[in-house]
Amino acid sequence: MNLFSIQDVTGPGLPLYHPPGKTVLKELEDFVEDLNKDAGYDYVETPHVFKTDLWHRSGHYENYADDMFIFDVGDDEFGLKPMNCPGHAAIFQDQSWSYRDLPIRYAENGKVYRKEQRGELSGLSRVWAFTIDDGHLFIRPDQIEREVEEIMDMITDVLETFDLEYEMALATRPEKSVGSDEIWEHAEEQLENVLEKRNLDYELEEGDGAFYGPKIDFAFEDAIGRSWDGPTVQLDFNMPDRFDLSYVGEDNDEHEPVMIHRALYGSYERFFMMLIEHYEGRFPLWLAPEQVRVLPISDNNLGYAHQVANEFDEFRVEVDDRDSTLERKIRAAHDDRVPYQIIVGDNEQADGNISVRDRFEDQEYDVEIDAFKAHLEAERDEQRTEPDFLQD
Ligand SMILES: [Zn+2]
8 A cells, every 4th residue: 555664774663654654644643633732732842862961861861771772972972762751841841830821731743762672673563763642741730630531532532533442441559659649649549530430441450550650551452353552641740850840839839740641542653553454454534545536437538537536636536547447447446445436438528427436335326526525525524434325
C-alpha cells in the first residue's frame, strides 16, 4: 500500500512515511487535534534535541541514559529527547502562575527517540523514532478528578471512533515512591472515582504504578487477538518537584502543581500499525489514502472521467487512465483497497451520471453524481468504520 518504509541506508527503526501513509497519519493527527482543542489544550512545540542539563534535571540522565542517543557538540553534551515531558515542564516553569490559571494543558505531536536493542526492532511497532500524541497538564490537586474524567472522555471518543476492543488497568503506589501519603491516597481515590462513576471494567494492579504516581493504562486488542499498548493517563508528583514548578494559591503561598502525562493513541506508529491489522488494510473512508477512483471504460470516456473526478475534488480521487481493460482496473482498485470505484462508459457519459462499486459488494449501482457525493460526505464526516451500503 506504499504507506511507509524502513531502509538500510536511512537507518534501523527510523520509519519513512510515504505520501499515502502521511495522508492517513495526517487524518489521525487532525482527529486528535480536534479533541485537544475542544478540551482546552494549547499546542506547543519543542526541538528534538536538548542539552543534557535538562535530562539531568528531569532524572532521565541517571535512569534512562542507556536508552538515549547522547552526543557532544564542542564542550556541551546533548541528547535526543526520549520523552516530551521535560520540555513541557520547562515551558510551564518559564512563567508565574496563579491558582486561577490552572489547569494548564499543553499538547504536542512530539517525535521521540529511544535506543531499543536492534534485534527488537519490528515494523512500526518497535522503532527508534516515533511520535507521541502527547499532552501534559499542570493542575491543582483538587482538579485531578475533573481532568482525568475529561481525558477519559477523549479516550472513549478514540475507542468508539475506531471501534476498538480494549482492556484497562489502574496501577497504584509501589513500595518505592516519591510524594506524601496524603497526595497518593487523594490521587488514587480520585482515579477510582472516575472509573467507578463510569462503570468501567478494569484490572486493579496494586503496587504497579510508577514511583512518581498512579496511572491508568489501556491495551488494544486487534483483529487477531494481539495486544497493543494504547492510551495512558499518568499522574506525576516527581517532575514538578525536580523542575521547581509552582503556582500561587488562594492563600498567597507557593504550591506545587500535579502533572498529568496523557496520550490518546500512545505512539502514532504503533497505533497506525494496529489500525492496519485492525482494518486489514481497508481503512474507513475518512482515513483511506485514496478514497475514490474513477475508471473510464475506454479512452473515449477519459475526458468525462476527469470531469467526474473534478466533481469529487473534495475527496482524494484519482483517475485510472492506464490503457487496460475495465476488469483489470476493477481488480487493481480492489487490490489497492480503494473504498469506492466510479465507472464511466458511453451510457454514463450520455446520461451525465455514474456507476459506482464499493469494495465490500460485488455489485454496481447507477447513481446520480450529487446523490453519491452526499453519500460520501456523510460516510466521511461521520467517520464511520462500516460503510452504509449504497442500496440502503
Ligand atoms: Zn510525559
